[in-house]
Amino acid sequence: MISFNHVTKSFGEKITAIDDVDFTVEEGKIVVLLGPSGCGKTTLLRMVNQLESITKGEIVINGENSKDLDPIELRRKIGYVIQSNGLFPNMTIEENVMLVPDLLGWNKKKKRERFEYLMKLIGLDPKDYGKRYPHELSGGQQQRIGVVRALAADPPVMLMDEPFGALDPIIRDKIQEEFLQIQREVKKTILFVSHDIDEAIKMADKIVLLRDGKIMQFDTPSEMLAHPKNEFVSQFFGKDRAIKSLSLHTVENLREVIGLGPVDESIQDTKTIHIHQDLRNTLSMLLNQEADQVIVKDEQDENIGTITIDLVQKYLHFEIKGKMSASQEG
Amino acid sequence: MKRKKLIGSIVRYALYAAVAAFFIWAISNSYFDYIFSQSETFLVLLRQHVVLVLVSSLLAILIAVPAGILITRPKFKKAEWIFSNIANLGQTIPSLAVLALMISVLGIGFRTAVFALFIYSILPIFRNTVAGIDSIDKNMIDAAKGMGMKPHQILFRIELPNSAYSILAGIRTAVVLNIGTAALAYVVGAGGLGVWIFTGINLFDNGFLISGAIPVTLLAILADYILRKVEYIVVPKGSRRIEKA
Amino acid sequence: MEKWARFLEVNSSRILELTIDHAILVSLAIFVALLIGIPLGIYLTTNQYLADTVLQIASITLTIPSIALFGVMIPIFSLINQGIGFVPAFVALVLYSQLPIIRNTYTGIKNVNPEMRDAAIGMGMKTRQRLLRVEIPNALPVIMAGVRTAVVMNIGIAVIAAYIGAGGLGVLITQGISRNDNYLIISGSIAVAILAIIADAILLLIQKRFTKKAIAE
Ligand SMILES: Nc1ncnc2c1ncn2[C@@H]1O[C@H](COP(=O)(O)OP(=O)(O)O)[C@@H](O)[C@H]1O
Ligand SMILES: [Mg+2]
Numbered sequence: 208m209i210s211f212n213h214v215t216k217s218f219g220e221k222i223t224a225i226d227d228v229d230f231t232v233e234e235g236k237i238v239v240l241l242g243p244s245g246c247g248k249t250t251l252l253r254m255v256n257q258l259e260s261i262t263k264g265e266i267v268i269n270g271e272n273s274k275d276l277d278p279i280e281l282r283r284k285i286g287y288v289i290q291s292n293g294l295f296p297n298m299t300i301e302e303n304v305m306l307v308p309d310l311l312g313w314n315k316k317k318k319r320e321r322f323e324y325l326m327k328l329i330g331l332d333p334k335d336y337g338k339r340y341p342h343e344l345s346g347g348q349q350q351r352i353g354v355v356r357a358l359a360a361d362p363p364v365m366l367m368d369e370p371f372g373a374l375d376p377i378i379r380d381k382i383q384e385e386f387l388q389i390q391r392e393v394k395k396t397i398l399f400v401s402h403d404i405d406e407a408i409k410m411a412d413k414i415v416l417l418r419d420g421k422i423m424q425f426d427t428p429s430e431m432l433a434h435p436k437n438e439f440v441s442q443f444f445g446k447d448r449a450i451k452s453l454s455l456h457t458v459e460n461l462r463e464v465i466g467l468g469p470v471d472e473s474i475q476d477t478k479t480i481h482i483h484q485d486l487r488n489t490l491s492m493l494l495n496q497e498a499d500q501v502i503v504k505d506e507q508d509e510n511i512g513t514i515t516i517d518l519v520q521k522y523l524h525f526e527i528k529g530k531m532s533a534s535q536e537g
Numbered sequence: 538m539k540r541k542k543l544i545g546s547i548v549r550y551a552l553y554a555a556v557a558a559f560f561i562w563a564i565s566n567s568y569f570d571y572i573f574s575q576s577e578t579f580l581v582l583l584r585q586h587v588v589l590v591l592v593s594s595l596l597a598i599l600i601a602v603p604a605g606i607l608i609t610r611p612k613f614k615k616a617e618w619i620f621s622n623i624a625n626l627g628q629t630i631p632s633l634a635v636l637a638l639m640i641s642v643l644g645i646g647f648r649t650a651v652f653a654l655f656i657y658s659i660l661p662i663f664r665n666t667v668a669g670i671d672s673i674d675k676n677m678i679d680a681a682k683g684m685g686m687k688p689h690q691i692l693f694r695i696e697l698p699n700s701a702y703s704i705l706a707g708i709r710t711a712v713v714l715n716i717g718t719a720a721l722a723y724v725v726g727a728g729g730l731g732v733w734i735f736t737g738i739n740l741f742d743n744g745f746l747i748s749g750a751i752p753v754t755l756l757a758i759l760a761d762y763i764l765r766k767v768e769y770i771v772v773p774k775g776s777r778r779i780e781k782a
Numbered sequence: 783m784e785k786w787a788r789f790l791e792v793n794s795s796r797i798l799e800l801t802i803d804h805a806i807l808v809s810l811a812i813f814v815a816l817l818i819g820i821p822l823g824i825y826l827t828t829n830q831y832l833a834d835t836v837l838q839i840a841s842i843t844l845t846i847p848s849i850a851l852f853g854v855m856i857p858i859f860s861l862i863n864q865g866i867g868f869v870p871a872f873v874a875l876v877l878y879s880q881l882p883i884i885r886n887t888y889t890g891i892k893n894v895n896p897e898m899r900d901a902a903i904g905m906g907m908k909t910r911q912r913l914l915r916v917e918i919p920n921a922l923p924v925i926m927a928g929v930r931t932a933v934v935m936n937i938g939i940a941v942i943a944a945y946i947g948a949g950g951l952g953v954l955i956t957q958g959i960s961r962n963d964n965y966l967i968i969s970g971s972i973a974v975a976i977l978a979i980i981a982d983a984i985l986l987l988i989q990k991r992f993t994k995k996a997i998a999e
Binding site for chain 3: 541542546548552559563568593626630631637638684713716720724731734735741746747750751753757760761779
């Protein structure tokens with residue numbers, strides 16, 4: 208758990224980068240710091256591991272005031288991932304990933320096992336990739352290594368500063384999925400910086416929307432989309448925030464509310480979709496292909512029904528727009 | 538493609554031929570004879586030369602590398618540009634003058650030459666150490682800090698390995714220059730192979746010229762070659778740069 | 783201070799004269815070096831085999847100590863009765879300048895953004911037009927950096943050339959050594975240093991003037 212208690216950060220007399228920020232990241236949750244460039248996301252993140260000092264207020268990490276902790280000790284217990292992955296070119300992938308365990312004095316066997324476990328998490332062969340150097344990996348692979356390096360010593364808390372920002376959209380999407388998958392297994396307390404609305408909606412349990420160092424709103428993504436607190440928030444998410452919020456719902460949600468269409472055995476060659484897929488992706492899949500329906504498969508890979516643009520539209524209308532209530536409608 | 542390869546080969550073999558022709562010409566005119574007829578003197582001069590270079594280079598490395606590391610620490614960062622500019626200015630002063638001016642401070646002899654060579658070698662090593670450390674991506678250092686590495690761990694595990702290439706290149710430059718400058722040590726009476734070169738100039742004796750100049754040249758080329766090999770071994774594989782010539 | 787004033791009163795015109803000699807020797811050498819090095823560097827971008835060979839030769843040349851190179855050149859140039867004086871010094875300076883000039887021209891042009899090159903080809907530019915309008919202007923900062931290295935280096939090497947009778951500011955230093963006169967040595971070194979600094983500054987200025995039009999790096 209990370210609590211920010213009325214935290215303020217000034218650079219010199221004039222610049223107040225963070226202004227009286229107050230919120231809590233619950234244990235095992237992802238909170239995304241979202242906002243336009245220069246709003247103070249990076250500064251706020253770096254105050255947690257004391258790469259920036261705190262001007263006023265305090266940050267409490269798992270019950271301990273960060274001021275009372277030794278910065279070196281503290282940082283070894285916090286995973287830190289940055290955009291330009293920060294891998295060390297002079298070290299092999301294994302040396303990079305095992306750096307913190309090494310600093311902590313783990314023995315060889317323990318390091319070896321941990322490395323193999325971590326590489327399996329991201330689907331890279333530890334034998335092959337372990338001996339390579341960072342420049343021998345693709346951008347996406349490097350970023351994955353950056354993530355598992357932060358996970359190496361199993362820190363309870365992770366700080367991630369636009370970790371996927373430099374990747375192209377398709378790879379970014381994949382790594383986000385993969386990371387959420389890992390998070391379901393490791394359940395870290397994560398503070399995640401992003402300037403990408405879609406990424407924030409996808410990754411966040413809660414979003415902190417910042418502007419000029421002040422919190423505009425601190426809420427779950429669906430609350431924020433449905434009930435923006437002020438003009439800035441609704442503008443920031445844009446007119447299409449109803450569609451954006453589709454990514455918070457899955458095919459399963461739709462089935463529970465309005466049910467799927469019947470499976471028509473006569474239609475061949477239709478694409479299939481998994482029941483846990485989010486509705487935004489489902490919609491774009493429907494729009495991108497010629498057939499106006501796709502078959503839904505459940506966990507056992509059985510066909511359980513079909514989904515159409517009509518159904519998604521209906522769901523959007525009743526479930527999402529309906530709940531956006533009286534707030535500024537887009 | 539074929540034609541281009543041919544041109545390349547012609548140039549290469551023409552050069553080999555020119556070098557071979559030079560040696561045949563020099564040998565047939567007995568220009569190398571002093572090396573054999575006065576082999577004892579030659580060995581003394583060669584030893585003086587090598588000792589001058591080794592002692593002054595080692596001292597320079599011992600001073601310049603730590604100095605470069607120190608000046609790039611956050612505490613001294615502000616002083617960096619002053620020292621770098623002094624180093625740049627210093628390099629415009631002719632090596633001959635540095636040697637000559639040391640005479641009035643330390644008198645004539647071996648110590649004077651070593652000191653002058655040492656002073657002159659500090660500059661390239663210092664400059665390259667600073668440049669190498671400064672060129673490291675700040676994000677990398679940030680990541681290292683964020684992972685909880687202590688300053689000395691960052692220095693030895695990240696900064697030095699990743700600037701090794703630049704530091705070693707500075708040392709190589711300094712040593713090769715030093716071999717040439719040591720040939721001027723004659724003017725401060727410190728011996729070295731320069732003695733024969735200057736004797737050759739003064740007496741218009743081609744034998745002394747060649748017997749002095751060729752060994753100095755070979756020494757420089759050999760040092761360059763060895764130090765490049767050392768670079769290749771020492772610089773970590775992942776941070777080797779693709780740089781030629 | 784007073785002694786300096788007296789020294790300069792007597793010697794300033796001679797210092798100036800030697801400075802000019804020094805500058806002329808270096809400028810001529812650089813001029814010829816550019817005439818050889820830049821076309822060669824450009825040609826090398828089209829012939830990898832030759833490039834490897836030439837850059838290797840140039841790099842070995844640069845490791846040869848200057849006094850040793852002079853020592854080798856005296857006997858060779860004696861064959862045409864030019865053993866000492868301007869000619870060997872001039873040839874040595876041209877040789878030493880080759881590596882920085884050729885290498886920087888070569889890498890500068892090699893590193894021109896390939897998309898830019900493709901665009902130029904796509905627009906139907908001929909090789910010559912492409913070189914003059916796209917590749918050389920874009921490589922200019924790198925080429926100029928090589929020229930600056932060569933000039934500053936040569937100003938230093940030309941000092942040693944005084945020993946083989948090539949004149950220039952080295953004369954003040956060598957005379958200072960033989961007469962045990964520190965005034966001569968110091969004034970000679972300062973003049974060399976100032977010459978190097980001014981030459982570098984002028985070249986930097988030229989580089990900026992030309993690149994402003996072409997590209998902002
Ligand atoms: N070291 C610093 N000195 C002065 N101002 C800074 C410093 N670091 C950040 N700032 C300022 O603080 C504000 C927030 O920066 P940052 O946290 O990097 O924003 P973000 O990550 O949201 O883009 C910006 O206005 C920036 O200029
Ligand atoms: Mg930022």
